[in-house]
Amino acid sequence: MIYRFASRMEKTPRSFIREILKVTEDPKIISFAGGLPNPALFPVxxxxxxxxxxxxxxxxxxxxxxxxxxxxxxxxxxxxxxxxxxxxxxxxxxxxxxxxxxxxxxxxxxxxxxxxxxxxxxxxxxxxxxxxxxxxxxxxxxxxxxxxxxxxxxxxxxxxxxxxxxxxxxxxxxxxxxxxxxxxxxxxxxxxxxxxxxxxxxxxxxxxxxxxxxxxxxxxxxxxxxxxxxxxxxxxxxxxxxxxxxxxxxxxxxxxxxxxxxxxxxxxxxxxxxxxxxxxxNDIDSHILHIREVYRYQRDIMVKIIEETFPPEVTFTRPDGGMFLWVTLPPGFSTMDLFNIAIKENVAFVPGDPFYTDGSGSNTMRLNYSNSDEERIVEGITRLSKAIHSILK
Amino acid sequence: MIYRFASRMEKTPRSFIREILKVTEDPKIISFAGGLPNPALFPVxxxxxxxxxxxxxxxxxxxxxxxxxxxxxxxxxxxxxxxxxxxxxxxxxxxxxxxxxxxxxxxxxxxxxxxxxxxxxxxxxxxxxxxxxxxxxxxxxxxxxxxxxxxxxxxxxxxxxxxxxxxxxxxxxxxxxxxxxxxxxxxxxxxxxxxxxxxxxxxxxxxxxxxxxxxxxxxxxxxxxxxxxxxxxxxxxxxxxxxxxxxxxxxxxxxxxxxxxxxxxxxxxxxxxxxxxxxxxNDIDSHILHIREVYRYQRDIMVKIIEETFPPEVTFTRPDGGMFLWVTLPPGFSTMDLFNIAIKENVAFVPGDPFYTDGSGSNTMRLNYSNSDEERIVEGITRLSKAIHSILK
Structure with a gap:
């Protein structure tokens, strides 16, 4: 059956992130891919x-x-x-x-x-x-x-x-x-x-x-x-x-x-x-304060392990808030290749390409720290670092 | 300030019904205008x-x-x-x-x-x-x-x-x-x-x-x-x-x-x-059966009072389900004029125009029976009938 869709549908890609999320539902995988808040903080x-x-x-x-x-x-x-x-x-x-x-x-x-x-x-x-x-x-x-x-x-x-x-x-x-x-x-x-x-x-x-x-x-x-x-x-x-x-x-x-x-x-x-x-x-201010403290702690751990383990030619942002940091690898490096290696080690992230409308950014990636606890951040970043080293070597 | 909106915004009218609903929030008004289910039936x-x-x-x-x-x-x-x-x-x-x-x-x-x-x-x-x-x-x-x-x-x-x-x-x-x-x-x-x-x-x-x-x-x-x-x-x-x-x-x-x-x-x-x-x-079938019985009853009352009180040249549909019936008045009759008279008598309905894309239908109107009880249907339709008679005379 041939359907006559509107032209806009050809121009709208499925979200790569949401596709990745399906892969990373497996609890074995340490995922820095999603943009998920820490569910332990939900005021259930x-x-x-x-x-x-x-x-x-x-x-x-x-x-x-x-x-x-x-x-x-x-x-x-x-x-x-x-x-x-x-x-x-x-x-x-x-x-x-x-x-x-x-x-x-x-x-x-x-x-x-x-x-x-x-x-x-x-x-x-x-x-x-x-x-x-x-x-x-x-x-x-x-x-x-x-x-x-x-x-x-x-x-x-x-x-x-x-x-x-x-x-x-x-x-x-x-x-x-x-x-x-x-x-x-x-x-x-x-x-x-x-x-x-x-x-x-x-x-x-x-x-x-x-x-x-x-x-x-x-x-x-x-x-x-x-x-x-x-x-x-x-x-x-x-x-x-x-x-x-x-x-x-x-x-x-x-x-x-x-x-x-x-x-x-x-x-x-x-x-x-x-x-x-x-x-x-409820006191939303104290609730938000608690979220901020937890995210700062998780962000600090991630920054620390990246500083300790990533090769020096890799740069990254040090955010003052929010849920993400951004990693830039040397020119020519492909974070999509890295993704394929990392996923075998049960670590996931989002390659940077889909955040660019001009086809560039293939040496960048996004890491989420809000949805992983200390142990998983340490273990996941360590594994990711090994994967990066294996490519850069 | 002049904003450069997309062309589509000029072509999309605000819903007349939702505008009417604001008028009819006054509990004095008997409204057959909305498409609201009977809230007494919500399984709260x-x-x-x-x-x-x-x-x-x-x-x-x-x-x-x-x-x-x-x-x-x-x-x-x-x-x-x-x-x-x-x-x-x-x-x-x-x-x-x-x-x-x-x-x-x-x-x-x-x-x-x-x-x-x-x-x-x-x-x-x-x-x-x-x-x-x-x-x-x-x-x-x-x-x-x-x-x-x-x-x-x-x-x-x-x-x-x-x-x-x-x-x-x-x-x-x-x-x-x-x-x-x-x-x-x-x-x-x-x-x-x-x-x-x-x-x-x-x-x-x-x-x-x-x-x-x-x-x-x-x-x-x-x-x-x-x-x-x-x-x-x-x-x-x-x-x-x-x-x-x-x-x-x-x-x-x-x-x-x-x-x-x-x-x-x-x-x-x-x-x-x-x-x-x-x-x-829960047993959704018995819940739906109950909704059907109530709506049939309300529909039957509305049909009966219309038959008894509307002028013979007015025709209307007799639905086998759902929430609405549709009234057609003689050619040249304006249900918008009727609306303005009826609202002074605290009765509301939806004039038919907005349901037509070609500007016709100005002698039609929609009546909702799902959201009014017997007393209000009898009283509201009786008042509406008087308003119709006052125009047709």
């Missing part, structure tokens, strides 16, 4: 209590259809938290609850991208965004991500030459690189976008996970009309509930509502109610 | 038990990221139910869990519709599908829905002349009309689509809600390679959990997985686990 008991309270006290309402925008107290909590964390005033009326923050990217694609529109993105860039946007058939203009944020010279050139529909970035503890924009870069990026009138899609899925240094302002705080922020409860509560949000200026927000309505009416209302109840009854 | 206590069991026994796993396709036992339940209800063999491997069945329509749009592609749809057609597909900028070719199903002469002509990418229909208790395809029409529609090699998107959200007559085969049962079925737990368990599914032939299914992955990774996993546990521990 408290979510259980919250679920029981919602279903016991207001079950009928929590199970009925609801508004497209989302549960009002949850929108208010999110707005309050921006105010508290960074003094950023966002009205709850400009926040919509999504099916995880991945759905925000699909909504952004719907809102802005016509076929063959230019879209600016970091290099390396978040695979999920490349995938989500690809459904709307843009062409990507990459902006190299340096240690302190995007290369602003290239960004300026891309904005001037191509006038992209948007610039997508992850200023805090980027997936995949673990890098963050410096305070200065945030202002510079905002100034460039403001001059050109081009929206910034600020993916802040990891912003709450800073374990070193002080919080920096969101780029969107300098861009009242152009900053669109996406957030997620996946990393601070639990990803299985698929609960995220998008905050957008009023002129954009209306269109977000239309796109969300057409896409799936509204997000799971029971889950919104459970999360809202959980947040009302 | 049993879902509460299921939630507690899942979170107590396997909370950590239920809160982690999961597979794009969905929870395997839930996929198996759905496959088993097709087999049991209608002898239709669908592999669980060809079923994907979605964020309500509305998301199926978004995925179908992604898979098949390029800008300016022809898409065939019933007239009147389901508003949610018109809205979801509109994001992908097709042009609609309407096929009139007669008492026994689509006008097959027109369907043949549309298929021959335009070779649409798909034909979308609701063979059981259609939203908005309440009409169903006869057994003969199902075979005829299948034969026409089979000849032309054009997929049928069979929206079966209401199939379980038959309260008169016998189940008829799904059109897809005659279309092994071309039938794509969408289903929902919204009408038989609870809509707030946003849980639906899509069943597609293998060659299509792969692309469904890619589109779902890019759209939101996977559906709420905790909700999948809760629904699966609820289904394992």
């Amino acid at each position: 008991k408290k979510l259980n209590e919250a679920a029981r309270a919602v279903l016991t006290d207001d079950g009928i309402s929590a199970l009925q259809y609801s508004t497209t925008e989302g549960y009002q107290p949850l929108r208010e909590f999110i707005a309050q938290r921006y105010l508290k964390r960074s003094g950023l005033a966002i009205s709850p009326e400009n926040i919509l609850i999504t099916n995880g923050s991945q759905q925000c990217l699909d909504l952004i694609g719907k809102l802005f991208i016509n076929r063959n529109d230019p879209v600016a993105i970091e290099r390396p860039g978040y695979l999920g965004a490349i995938q989500a946007f690809s459904l709307y058939e843009p062409f990507f203009k990459d902006v190299p991500l340096l240690e302190d944020g995007p290369d602003t010279e290239v960004l300026r050139q891309v904005l001037d030459t191509h006038s992209p529909k948007l610039f997508y970035g992850v200023p805090n503890f980027q997936n995949p690189s673990g890098l963050s924009y410096s305070g200065k870069k945030r202002e510079e990026v905002a100034a460039l976008l403001s001059e050109s009138g081009i929206p910034f899609i600020e993916d802040d899925a990891y912003g709450e996970l800073r374990f070193r240094g002080n919080d920096l302002p969101l780029v969107s705080s300098y861009l009242p009309d152009l900053g669109i922020i996406t957030g997620s409860f996946s990393k601070i509560i639990a990803p299985g509930m698929r609960m995220g949000w998008i905050a957008a200026p009023p002129g954009v927000f209306e269109q977000v509502v239309t796109a969300k309505q057409a896409s799936d009416l509204h997000s799971n209302y029971l889950a919104q109610r459970i999360i809202s109840k959980f947040l009302a009854d | 206590k049993k879902l509460n038990e299921a939630a507690r069991a899942v979170l107590t026994d396997d909370g950590i796993s239920a809160l982690q990221y999961s597979t794009t396709e969905g929870y395997q036992p839930l996929r198996e339940f759905i496959a088993q139910r097709y087999l049991k209800r209608s002898g239709l063999a669908i592999s669980p491997e060809n079923i994907l869990i979605t964020n309500g069945s509305q998301q199926c329509l978004d995925l179908i749009g992604k898979l098949f519709i390029n800008r300016n592609d022809p898409v065939a749809i019933e007239r009147p057609g389901y508003l949610g599908a018109i809205q979801a597909f509109s994001l992908y900028e097709p042009f609609f070719k309407d096929v009139p829905l007669l008492e026994d199903g689509p006008d097959t002469e027109v369907l043949r002509q549309v298929l021959d002349t335009h070779s649409p990418k798909l034909f979308y229909g609701v063979p059981n208790f259609q939203n908005p009309s309440g009409l169903s395809y006869s057994g003969k029409k199902r075979e005829e529609v299948a034969a026409l689509l089979s000849e032309s090699g054009i997929p049928f998107i069979e929206d079966d959200a209401y199939g379980e809600l038959r309260f008169r007559g016998n189940d008829l085969p799904l059109v897809s049962s005659y279309l092994p390679d071309l039938g794509i079925i969408t289903g929902s737990f919204s009408k038989i368990i609870a809509p707030g959990m946003r849980m639906g599914w899509i069943a597609a032939p293998p060659g299509v299914f792969e692309q469904v997985v890619t589109a779902k992955q890019a759209s939101d990774l996977h559906s709420n996993y905790l909700a999948q686990r809760i629904i699966s546990k609820f289904l394992a521990d």
